[in-house]
Amino acid sequence: MDQVRIHQIKNPNDQYYAEFWRIYSESFPLNERRISGQQSDIFNKSNYYLNTFIAGNQFVGFISFWTSMEFIFIEHLAIAPEFRNQGFGNTIFKSFIENNPIPVILEIEPPVDATSLNRLRFYKSLNFKLNEHNHYQPAYHVEDEPIPMNILSYPTEISDSKYQQFARFQKEIMMVKFS
Numbered sequence: 250m251d252q253v254r255i256h257q258i259k260n261p262n263d264q265y266y267a268e269f270w271r272i273y274s275e276s277f278p279l280n281e282r283r284i285s286g287q288q289s290d291i292f293n294k295s296n297y298y299l300n301t302f303i304a305g306n307q308f309v310g311f312i313s314f315w316t317s318m319e320f321i322f323i324e325h326l327a328i329a330p331e332f333r334n335q336g337f338g339n340t341i342f343k344s345f346i347e348n349n350p351i352p353v354i355l356e357i358e359p360p361v362d363a364t365s366l367n368r369l370r371f372y373k374s375l376n377f378k379l380n381e382h383n384h385y386q387p388a389y390h391v392e393d394e395p396i397p398m399n400i401l402s403y404p405t406e407i408s409d410s411k412y413q414q415f416a417r418f419q420k421e422i423m424m425v426k427f428s
Contacts, residue, residue, distance in 0.1 A: 253309060253341065258299040261289045265301050268308040268329075276327035280393045281386070296422070302341050309337050312345060317418055319411065323355040324423070343375055346403050353377075354407065354415055356386055356398040369399075377401040382412045387424040 258266055273282060283291065291297050296316045302309040310328035314321055323345075328338045346353050355377070360369045369379070380402055385395035400412065407415070 253302045253304050253337065256301045256303050258292075258301055258311075260292050261285075265303070265308055269299065269301055269311050272308070272311065272327050272329050273325065275330070277325060280389060280396060282325070283389055287389070294422070302337070304332075304337075307332075310341065312341070315418070315423055317414075317422075318351075319414055320352045320354050320407075321349050322415065322419070322423070323353060326355075338371070339375070346375065352405070352407060352411070353403040355401050356384065357401060359397060359399055369401075372401050375403070377403045378406045380406050380412065382407075382409070384412075384416070387420050389424065 256265060258269060260266075270285070270288070273288075292299075294315075297313070298316070299311060299313045301311045308329055309332045311325070312323060313325045314323045316322075326338070326342065328341075355372070357368050357372065358365045360366045373379070378401065380400040382400050384398050384400050386398045388395055400407070400415075
């Protein structure tokens with residue numbers, strides 16, 4: 250595995266933005282991601298980060314995340330199809346969570362098929378804990394409905410009060426409605 254370096258995208262004019270957008274669009278259904286204008290606007294939020302991972306001169310994948318004083322929320326993580334199943338996701342993600350001193354939270358679809366079960370196994374292998382909070386991801390688009398999701402957290406489960414903080418943060422800070 251080549252040495253992987255982190256490159257932070259701060260706007261849509263970045264040299265790696267087009268490759269990020271391609272993988273983002275291919276990896277997530279429309280109801281779980283922003284459209285182009287929304288993604289461009291979100292760069293104005295000071296607590297939003299988009300880190301890409303580059304091996305040599307090749308785009309390997311990305312993590313988009315939000316920070317607060319109490320937690321980090323990983324909104325999206327994807328590895329380019331040509332780099333999947335080569336250990337990049339494990340290496341990148343393990344380094345990310347181990348280098349953050351506050352709890353890390355993420356959402357996944359309920360495990361109902363092989364893909365979602367594999368995703369849950371992947372996160373559990375990194376010591377993420379499945380939480381029992383009844384959670385719905387707020388809609389990314391006005392015409393969409395909230396989506397039932399499971400909450401995972403690292404290094405431990407999160408309390409009800411921490412979950413409520415996260416849910417408020419997600420609705421009031423992250424999920425800005427765009428027209």
